[in-house]
């Protein structure tokens with residue numbers, strides 16, 4: 320506020336500000352009235368300003384970081400096929416993609432062919448070195464601070480959003496505990512809080528050395544869908560081989576098994592679950608012994624003692640609905656069992672009664688604890704890579720396990736021809752997960768991987784050449800690039816088959832015209848799913864629209880945000 324304005328005018332402005340906040344429902348009428356009274360009674364403008372601040376200043380929550388723009392040069396980046404690393408198992412097989420290079424350029428290029436066409440994106444970005452997580456000291460020489468991490472992710476996620484299928488697309492991101500809250504804010508910013516699906520813990524390792532601080536055994540997976548879309552998660556498979564009995568309800572309830580007795584030696588005995596059951600003219604007691612039952616009821620029970628698993632109400636409902644079976648035990652005494660059906664279960668309703676809950680498919684729902692099973696841990700990931708590289712010897716630190724990523728893909732997309740993208744692909748686990756899922760359900764999912772060729776001490780040619788492409792060659796064809804077949808994985812596994820196109824990201828100056836070649840000559844349109852153009856005019860138009868133009872659009876904030884709003 321201008322300090323030279325008159326006291327009366329100043330008070331009037333302050334009061335207007337307060338009124339505005341009442342209209343905006345930021346402060347209550349009664350609070351505003353009190354503040355206005357105090358302003359009117361104040362002796363000086365500075366006193367009035369201080370009082371007004373009671374109603375006009377408030378702390379906002381928000382997300383801020385030092386955003387750095389991606390470096391752009393005057394070149395067009397485009398895909399060039401690496402013929403030596405690409406392979407073709409069969410012309411009728413699926414063809415997947417591995418792109419070697421920075422994912423910013425890769426994502427821009429993918430927009431040409433895949434805008435709104437990607438079903439699932441899984442990423443596992445590097446966290447950086449600066450004490451930013453347990454795995455920060457791994458293979459990331461490109462030390463990045465948190466601001467850099469967020470700056471790096473920001474435009475990439477904006478591009479990823481444009482690639483995702485608008486209706487059913489899901490993006491999942493692995494992230495450590497230190498960074499997950501920041502990365503989640505970034506996702507909120509880009510996909511909107513309405514797009515948030517879950518943040519689930521994922522087991523990293525089971526045990527660990529006991530240290531003076533708490534042992535950290537999990538990281539996170541955060542998941543977002545395109546805003547406003549209700550994503551229906553698929554269910555996890557269930558081993559149904561032991562469901563081999565059927566009754567008159569089989570059409571609706573599916574087959575059942577009878578493996579659970581109604582009574583058990585409960586760890587925390589409860590009097591209300593210890594009651595007599597009258598059945599077929601007999602009276603049955605938990606544990607089958609009337610004398611012991613009497614003792615318990617007389618107060619002589621242990622903390623852990625016999626009881627039924629179901630309350631009296633649930634038992635009566637289950638009996639009426641055919642969920643109860645009586646069998647004769649080895650001692651000749653009757654024993655009560657409950658049926659477990661494939662497609663339904665008994666559930667409690669809101670009124671305390673019970674009902675039969677049907678599921679449309681045999682399976683169990685995923686929960687946010689579904690990734691805490693051992694086969695989702697780093698150990699598994701390492702063992703899998705060891706088999707492909709005959710003891711990978713830290714060739715790649717902490718690859719994710721196949722089970723983790725296949726679970727994520729399967730739960731978030733029921734399409735068996737889904738297109739799955741991972742633009743921080745590292746050792747290529749996402750590819751193996753897609754291939755494994757296709758093997759399991761005869762699916763036709765395709766993967767697109769992108770990873771830069773990070774050079775490490777142990778990978779002098781870079782991760783993409785030393786690990787990613789080699790892993791894919793071995794598991795898809797059953798042999799190494801040099802024809803060698805001496806690796807453990809192939810002893811117990813069939814190669815997955817399918818074809819792989821490997822691309823490098825090349826650049827050409829916008830103004831290139833050397834050796835009689837223009838940018839239009841060097842970009843091969845067939846690599847973008849197009850037929851070769853008959854005439855150069857059409858090709859020039861296509862290149863301008865999809866390359867220079869795309870890059871300019873993305874870099875210009877205004878157009879960018881307009882685009883985001885559509």
Ligand SMILES: C[S@@+](CC[C@H](N)C(=O)[O-])C[C@H]1O[C@@H](n2cnc3c(N)ncnc32)[C@H](O)[C@@H]1O
Nearest residue numbers: 421422443718719743745746747748770771773
């Ligand atoms: C945490 S690792 C991913 C591991 C992977 N999930 C696996 O199971 O093997 C991240 C990978 O992203 C790569 N990377 C980092 N920055 C990148 C960028 N800008 N473009 C492409 N890849 C990048 C790193 O080289 C590293 O291999």
